[in-house]
Amino acid sequence: MMETRDGRSVAAGAGELPRLTAADVAKVAAQARLRFTDEELEQLSGQLSDILRMAAELKAVDTEGVEPTAHGIPVYNVMRDDIPVPSMPQADVLSGAPEAKDGYFKVPRILEEA
Amino acid sequence: MSVETKVEYEIVIGLEIHAELSTESKVFCGCRTTFGADPNSLVCPVCLGLPGSLPVLNRKAVEYAIKAGLALNCEIARYSKFDRKQYFYPDLPKAYQISQYDLPLCRNGWVEFEINGEVRRVGINRVHLEEEAGKSVHSGERLLGSEYSLIDYNRGGIPLIEIVTEPDLRSPEEARVFLEQLRQILLFTGVSDVKMEEGSLRCDANISLRPKGSTKFGAKTEVKNLNSFRSVQRALEYEAQRQREVLESGGTLYQETRHWDENRGVTVAMRSKEEAHDYRYFPEPDLVPLVVDEAWIERLRAELPELPRARQARFVEQYGLPRYDAEVLTTSPQLADFFEACVAEYGQAKPVSNWIMGEFLRLLKAEGKAVEQVQVSPKGLADLLRLIDQGVINANVGKEVFEEMFHTGKEPGAIVKERGLEQISDTAALAAIVDQVIAANPDAADNVRNGEMKAIGFLIGQVMKQTGGKANPKVVQALLRERLLGG
């Protein structure tokens, strides 16, 4: 089951085929600051719906009594020592930002309060 | 509604605490964790979430999280993993935070604290390891017709533990005292510098009311933006009263998130759109699971220092100190260590305690310094107390000497010599000055003769003035008594 930003569920239950509309994709794209043409939105909504359908098929498998698997390979505890290394120069960091100011990324403000 | 049927409510509070861990580098990359650096100067492809970068877990962060869990009496998970918590917010460059969801590192702990002479125990539901978000600075200026924010990602990726308590707290005051105790435990454990003013310790609170005797929970409010211990208590007091008024007027409470406004002293509802979060957690594919064996846990347990309540109890027991002294001396591990080192040098505990709680803390506070930044050595303080005991200087001069030791780290004996501060105890030398003072202050002398002992203090003061504060006050008093009262 997938939920969109406004809480509407995209059905993935038994019998129903999950579908994303071009409008759903446009909304997620806007939140991710991605821009697509109408044709791309159509194409992506089809592809994403396919992915959801595949997930729905997996959901149908009976997993009663099967241990959850978070990772497919038996590798554990890959860690590094707490040793600092140089970071990136600030100019490089900000070079990909659409807007920057005084060393900061500049983004539209999100209001939190009512 | 009649007065007799008025319902008595019980307050139910649980806290969520975030503490930054004191590692040198971030939790999944090697960027430094220094506070206050130039914006976006401590970031790299990993903590910026640039495509193709991969996180690698910092072992020290894991060890600090386990140590915190042990200090909070938790069970340490033998197997845990990391998960992605997804949300869109500009301070989160990857649009997800690496956190732990269903398999946290630590579980089922407890913390004891004391309030109004009673020991209370609060359950710790879980402690998990995650990464910090960046920091946004809001601006009043406008960007494309709307206000904008400035983002600094230096903080993003600093290791963080989230500590979630059970809803075991029963008053806003309890919540504050518990939080102070928790802060002290983390401070002693050495895993976090727990500075609420710098944001390395933060707290959100869940609060609800229920009729006394009921075991069902009421609708809870999550209160955010609690920036000090005082604001935790104030915000919860306000919120408990607000909820009580809603219930007493026949209203209904809904689960919601509210923002504490420190200036206005009220909580304000946050936009419901922002709380309808579905974080769509799923296992972080870029990090392999964490397996912690018994030997690792036991090694970390052995490294745990004596925790604050145990150390307080020992100070009372071993040094015969009043409880109050023990509490003050254990406000930080550095202060407690300094006290114990001084006692080891000097031999007696109470005079050392008095000097530390008095002059030492006064100077620390006045100069805004931490214990470890100060030059005074334990041997220096012990030497100073011995100079006073031996009558080489009096206690007031001792304070002056101490202040110089505090600033320069010089030995007290050298300071006394250099500045000629030795106490004058020589009776013949002082007698001459006492006679001069009596002659110059006939009224005060008469008052003493007439039994007004307040006046003797004045005359002692005059002698002190003449000797630059170096006269032995006991000898001066004896000389004055002998001359004015005949012995």
Ligand SMILES: [Zn+2]
């Ligand atoms: Zn980094």
